[in-house]
Amino acid sequence: MADDKTPAADNPYTQTYVVQSGDTLSKIAQKFYGDPALYHQIFQANQDVLKDPNKIFPGQKLKIP
Amino acid sequence: MKKQFAWLLAAMMAVLVVGCASQKGPAEQALAGAQSALSAVADQAQKYVPDQYQAVQAQITSAQDAFNKGDYKGVLAAVPAITAAISSLKDAAAAKAADAEAALSKAKDAWSSVSTDVPKMVEAIQSRVDMLSKSHHLPANVSKDTLSSAKSGLDSLKSTWNDATAAATSGDYTGAMAKAQAVKDKAAEIMKSLGMSS
Numbered sequence: 001m002a003d004d005k006t007p008a009a010d011n012p013y014t015q016t017y018v019v020q021s022g023d024t025l026s027k028i029a030q031k032f033y034g035d036p037a038l039y040h041q042i043f044q045a046n047q048d049v050l051k052d053p054n055k056i057f058p059g060q061k062l063k064i065p
Numbered sequence: 066m067k068k069q070f071a072w073l074l075a076a077m078m079a080v081l082v083v084g085c086a087s088q089k090g091p092a093e094q095a096l097a098g099a100q101s102a103l104s105a106v107a108d109q110a111q112k113y114v115p116d117q118y119q120a121v122q123a124q125i126t127s128a129q130d131a132f133n134k135g136d137y138k139g140v141l142a143a144v145p146a147i148t149a150a151i152s153s154l155k156d157a158a159a160a161k162a163a164d165a166e167a168a169l170s171k172a173k174d175a176w177s178s179v180s181t182d183v184p185k186m187v188e189a190i191q192s193r194v195d196m197l198s199k200s201h202h203l204p205a206n207v208s209k210d211t212l213s214s215a216k217s218g219l220d221s222l223k224s225t226w227n228d229a230t231a232a233a234t235s236g237d238y239t240g241a242m243a244k245a246q247a248v249k250d251k252a253a254e255i256m257k258s259l260g261m262s263s
Binding site: 011012013014015030031032033034035037038041065 | 185186188189190192193196197199200201202203204205207256260261262
């Protein structure tokens with residue numbers, strides 16, 4: 001797993017977001033980057049908590065690189 | 066009568082000359098002592114209290130002039146004040162040196178913290194700038210101008226941070242911290258402009 005090697009790992013200045021009901025990674029990518037296609041970057045930065053980009057749950061704290 | 070007066074005058078002059086001459090040695094010794102005492106504190110005094118050092122130096126120069134003119138009594142009268150001034154100069158320089166040492170120690174400690182903190186801020190901003198640069202559309206709270214400004218601000222941050230690191234490497238922790246604080250302030254500003262802070 002390369003999750004600990006991402007720039008966002010262990011960086012207290014990396015923004016975080018708590019998943020809300022109805023969120024998808026695409027929606028989160030749209031919110032922070034303006035482009036849903038960048039959802040994969042969020043998935044990659046959060047592989048320590050996400051195993052599948054289609055399965056996120058309310059209350060999960062995600063790093064937004 | 067005239068002869069007697071002439072002898073008396075000659076005798077008085079002789080006493081005066083002998084008296085003055087007897088003060089030359091002590092005056093010379095006192096002046097040398099003052100010069101030596103000033104030399105002993107010169108380095109620290111010139112560094113931390115240069116104005117006060119110059120004032121004492123002027124007192125010694127004045128006493129030296131008096132000595133050169135044969136005013137040994139004047140020299141002996143001036144030396145105690147010079148000695149007191151040197152003592153005061155020494156204390157003032159030592160106090161300033163202690164203050165400088167304390168400030169340096171504080172800056173070193175602060176640098177230790179900031180030198181790990183700031184690169185992480187820069188890294189987080191770089192990451193967000195890279196992401197937004199890949200995006201086909203920007204989020205509602207970030208305009209093209211904001212992103213452009215963040216990019217140039219990031220370059221400026223990196224440059225200033227390099228300067229801060231160089232200053233710290235050369236031992237100028239106070240200067241390094243001043244630059245580091247400017248980087249932190251600018252980084253916080255950019256993060257806010259990109260919506261990275263709540």
